[in-house]
Amino acid sequence: MKIVLDAGHGYNTSGKRTPDGMREYEFNRVVAQYARQELLRYQNVEILFTHSDDRDVPLQERTNRANSWGANAFVSIHANAYGAGGWNSVQGIETYTPTVDSPNSDRLASSVHRKLIQATGRRDRGIKSENFHVLRETTMRAILCECGFMTHYQEAQLLKTDSYRRTCAHAIAEGIVEHFSLKLKPTAPPSTGIYKVQVGAFKAKENADNLAKELNGRGYSTFVYLDQGLYKVQAGAFAQKANADSLAAQLRRQGYSTFINYE
Numbered sequence: 001m002k003i004v005l006d007a008g009h010g011y012n013t014s015g016k017r018t019p020d021g022m023r024e025y026e027f028n029r030v031v032a033q034y035a036r037q038e039l040l041r042y043q044n045v046e047i048l049f050t051h052s053d054d055r056d057v058p059l060q061e062r063t064n065r066a067n068s069w070g071a072n073a074f075v076s077i078h079a080n081a082y083g084a085g086g087w088n089s090v091q092g093i094e095t096y097t098p099t100v101d102s103p104n105s106d107r108l109a110s111s112v113h114r115k116l117i118q119a120t121g122r123r124d125r126g127i128k129s130e131n132f133h134v135l136r137e138t139t140m141r142a143i144l145c146e147c148g149f150m151t152h153y154q155e156a157q158l159l160k161t162d163s164y165r166r167t168c169a170h171a172i173a174e175g176i177v178e179h180f181s182l183k184l185k186p187t188a189p190p191s192t193g194i195y196k197v198q199v200g201a202f203k204a205k206e207n208a209d210n211l212a213k214e215l216n217g218r219g220y221s222t223f224v225y226l227d228q229g230l231y232k233v234q235a236g237a238f239a240q241k242a243n244a245d246s247l248a249a250q251l252r253r254q255g256y257s258t259f260i261n262y263e
């Protein structure tokens with residue numbers, strides 16, 4: 001299975017940043033990197049990056065490379081923005097499909113989008129069609145994920161964290177795995193999942209939001225997501241168990257009870 005992961009833009013693309021300075025490409029490239037790691041655990045998967053840390057690769061070049069490589073899927077990774085500048089209240093995650101009829105793109109979008117919403121708990125803005133170059137000029141199924149708004153203060157703070165980047169990457173990879181029914185390599189190392197530090201799980205969203213707010217006030221980046229009927233408050237996600245253990249220990253010293261989920 002040939003999968004293109006396309007991190008939108010480049011380091012120096014003007015305008016694509018949060019009001020407090022995070023460049024969109026910083027988020028996009030790291031999510032692509034983590035999603036690649038995750039997908040390479042599966043059989044018969046090849047990954048191509050169409051972006052570069054050296055320059056903002058022109059869109060035509062990206063789609064030409066994907067087409068001539070014979071990719072089976074093109075997944076473009078982005079963070080969103082709204083308004084003329086400064087913070088505003090527009091938030092959430094949306095996934096785009098081509099405007100032309102493409103049932104495979106629609107199916108891929110539906111798997112990836114659902115995983116993103118489940119994993120992050122952010123507002124579901126739905127799946128939309130748009131005449132974007134990377135969706136129009138690619139010859140294979142193609143989707144574009146907008147993983148949160150750089151212009152929404154809380155989402156911008158999440159977009160900066162390794163924890164949220166890992167969570168988005170994991171979700172995108174899981175959606176692709178589901179879509180293609182990929183099978184794990186027998187030799188896949190079990191340690192490439194993520195260790196999520198969970199601080200609470202509640203039936204009422206309000207209680208989870210209150211705890212998240214309290215933790216934010218103490219300098220932790222948290223997010224709340226719905227899992228098996230409970231609103232869970234996540235304070236961090238790590239590839240290394242030792243890092244999750246150390247965050248959990250720190251939280252326990254401050255009086256919180258913690259639980260580490262491995263996914």
Ligand SMILES: [Zn+2]
Binds near residue numbers: 016024077078079
């Ligand atoms: Zn973008």
